[in-house]
Amino acid sequence: MCAFLERRGSRLEESEIEKLLDIDDLDKPIYRIFPQWALAEALRLKELTLVPPHFWEDPYEIIERKIAVTVMDGEIARPQIILGGGLTPVFAQSWSSTAESDTLLRAYSRVVKHPHHGRNTCPGEEGVKVRTTPRKLIRAVLDGTNGTDASPFIGDVLYLSTEELHSCLSGLIATAGPHVFDDPANRIRLLMLKRDGFSHEREVRVGVIAPQPNGSSVFKVKIDPNSIFEEITFDPRLIEFERKERIRDFEELGFTGTFGESNLYQSVILDIRVRVEGT
DSSP states (O other): HHHHHHHHHHGGOOHHHHHHOOOOOSOOOOEEEEEHHHHHHHHHEEEEBBBOOOGGOOOGGGGGOOEEEEEEEEEEEOOOEEOTOOOOOEEEEEEEEEOOOOOHHHHHHOOOOOTTTOOOOGGOOOOEEEEEEHHHHHHHHHTTTSSSSOOOEEEEEEEOOOOHHHHHHHHHHHHHHGGGSSSHHHHHHHHHHHHEGGGGOOOOEEEOOOOOOOOOOSEEOOHHHHHHHOEEOTTTOOHHHHHHHHHHHHTTTTOEEEEOOOOOTTOOOOOOOOOOOOO
């Protein structure tokens, strides 16, 4: 089994918050770019929405349901087993250790400026960056699922080549057997592995393994937004009066944290002085 999977072990099965984590720093800042409407909804309803990984485009997000195992008995192959059937659903949310990224911003926020007045013509597709810490995030999920059958988790995602990921899976299945993913801890271990083509995300993943909510495809956790969300930063491509409008709107929704500023696209003039020989 690969060292990453061994390292996580039974720590995920403990109830104390520190034992639920495998993160290098509980109090490091982490970030998420919410759709503006989704963050407004979270503040208004005081809910954090976790989604099933099949909502995401990466086909490896639900790989536990797509593994065919052939057990060899000497030279004879036993009937193939398809893993993952009947598993308790998993719901998750992605955050990032990256404070500022043009790649992530353009992936999750769209700003198209009007040619005359400069206002964003796509406010419905605009993203808002939020800052918190792993400690605050997992504490909120633990509190919000207390007394339920949910198994919360949080962790830093590890990025591997496709070959390394396959090797880890093979080792885990060989060690634990065909019912490997009946153990929630093994499901969580798998959820913390991604291919290195996604490494720019530097993802921190939080979520729960829990029965499907009645009539819902997502899992909502009741939260106190102001105990989690420390800072909100709007898309730096917005002009100043738009930013002030957004600040007013989110204050009216009850946000009491700070509003950050980004210099990612700020125009600069560099004053560089050089000394010329002989002058």
